[in-house]
Amino acid sequence: MEPCFLNSMAMMSALGSHPDDIKQRLLHGNPVLDLSQDYHSGPPLPIGRIQETLPEIPLDDAKYQSRNNQLAWAVAQKIMPDIKAAINQYGKHRIGVIIGTSTSGISDSEVYLREHAESGEMPAGFDYRMQEMGATARFLAVALGTCGPTFSISTACSSGAKALASARRLIRSGICDAVIAGGVDTLCQLTVQGFASLEAVSEQQCNPFSENRNGINIGEAGALFLVSKEKSAIELAGVGESSDAHHISAPDPSGAGAIRCMLACLKDANIDSQAINYLNLHGTATQLNDQMESKAVSEVFGANTPCSSTKPFTGHTLGAAGALEAAICWLSLTESFIPKHLWDGCQDPNLPNIGLSEGAQHSSISYALSNSFAFGGNNISLILRKTS
Template sequence: MTRCFLNSMSMISALGAETSDVKNRLLSGLPKLAFSQKYHSAGNALPIALVQEALAPIPLDDQKWHSRNNQLAWTAAQSILPDIQALISTFGKERIGIVIGTSTSGISDNEHDMHINAQSGALPDSYHYGKQEMGAPASFLGAALGVCGPVFGVSTACSSGAKALASARRLIRSGVCDAVIAGGVDTLCKLTVQGFSSLEAISEEQCNPFSVNRKGINIGEAAALFIISKDKSDIELVGVGESSDAHHISAPDPSGQGAIRCMTAALKDANITPDKIHYLNLHGTATQLNDQMEAKAVAEVFGNNTPCSSTKPFTGHTLGAAGALEAAICWLALKEGFIPKHLWDGCHDDSLPSIGLSEGEQNCTLQYALSNSFAFGGNNISLILRKV
């Protein structure tokens, strides 16, 4: 099989965009969630993981590209733009693909315009339905970068960003592309905040994964992009495992069998045993059902000795971007030799199996990291990254 390497990475979230800041906050246990009423019709302020940095302007005139979601994707692309331009020079624009996961796309912009329509009876000139199409971020990046290989979106809820990386590897292994720009982007909107609120899955406090006191998720926004190619670098995508529970539209299979299957499949794909994993990034949403299922699955595959953490108390649950963002955190942990702190109140839930929740560790030697993403409909994926 063709080996695929994660040559470059860029991420932006509530943790910031500078990798040194991200690392320090993941180790110190200092999140940057803000309380906001903006996205919740009930009016009470909720902890929201907002991106605080100024976003890059859209470089294209066509109104359909002018969304906050595309701005966030374009901002993430800026730090790896020289590498992208080098790819185009080396391989040609026809041999480069773009695969981007999202679940909201530009819905937040169209929410604003539809509100104006409800008040005035007319849509503003800024409205364009194409802003909220799930393929819009990938198509926008393709147009902005001048790439004309395969360009498409992935929208499988919270596994979208991770699925994009798996799709990129398939494009390279099949010989369709020489390199792929892959990742995920999602921005905050009322649809998701109020939708999860209606499911009684939103916490009015900072989320508290795997605690007996957990009360649900915090919604966040983020973008994370990778350049994936056959060119050898020091981080390799060595394992992909996917499964589908088909158990319930929004609840995971409580047995954890779907999660067990995809973690086991990723280990088999990487040709390693569970003891080789030095860090496991948990899906860890802090909902009752997810944490119950994931603890059961992780305990069965890894026992309680593998260091693991959920990074969602730092970033919020970034939905379609989560799988790519958490793979980026694994990429950074492998590069920098650290294990992110599991941020919670320390109150164990005795109904959950014991797993190796991390206190945070610096200056350690890591070779393999695994990242879990479990989505609505039981759409599961595990990625394994290796430091070469």
């Protein structure tokens, strides 16, 4: 199969949006989550919130007026010259848009629904379509003037990574010449309250793979790539997917689905596990996920492959997580560093040892693998390769 490349990348999260700032925070472990009660009726929780002001929506239609679309537009601006160049080169009908998300514009609908509950009338300006799962992909296509395949993927926290896998399939099949692909998810009460009801959130910064881990932090993020056959510094070299359907919210404790996923990804990239220089873990800091993932990683990679979870820096950004963490791998490859694993250092004796990166590491790396293991056993691993 022809190689497929990630020509451009942009991201925004609690880590910021400037590559130098993001790199320094990931290297040195500078925490950026803030305590908030804005999305939860209980005690303040650490939230991975974007602090930057988001731009206005460039379209008047009410169905596009959402914070999710504002974030998507803000991220797209950062790679706009490359997007416009691709449109000029290939034509608007040859450009696809694929966005992974789990909440779309639900945060905006919550405001309207609260007013409706209090007044009995739906406020002017409400449009149900602002929270439709395909809204952000459609918004970007309309705003950019593209008319190739346009759709969203909503498979919980594997969504953003699956958008990249789908982009590669569209390009390899000849349907598209370039695809704008990634993930965008913004904070809302539905998400934070929902995970709180599952007793899955932590009141402190999350602590992945620690004996003291006690749950996730929720965050928001956007990460977009321009994907094409045009050779660039980073190739999307491997994709592995599996679906173990073990439980609606709990992972298969054997790690079998995650193992199949990572092995398929390595096979697709035509490399063995020893070639991977950095592994971005799903690493949610929940009891069951970390138990399963450490078992799977130990089985495939042993204890010597440097790895880390970056969720203590960003929060779990749900539908955007797979794309955001692929973007972090993209940055690690291009800037030659391995993100620090931010935790309390207390190894869980019930977990197998894996190569958690505990200090700042400047390292020239060629291959990075990113894991996203979602609700329902919907799993994906991506391998990014540095080409020069």
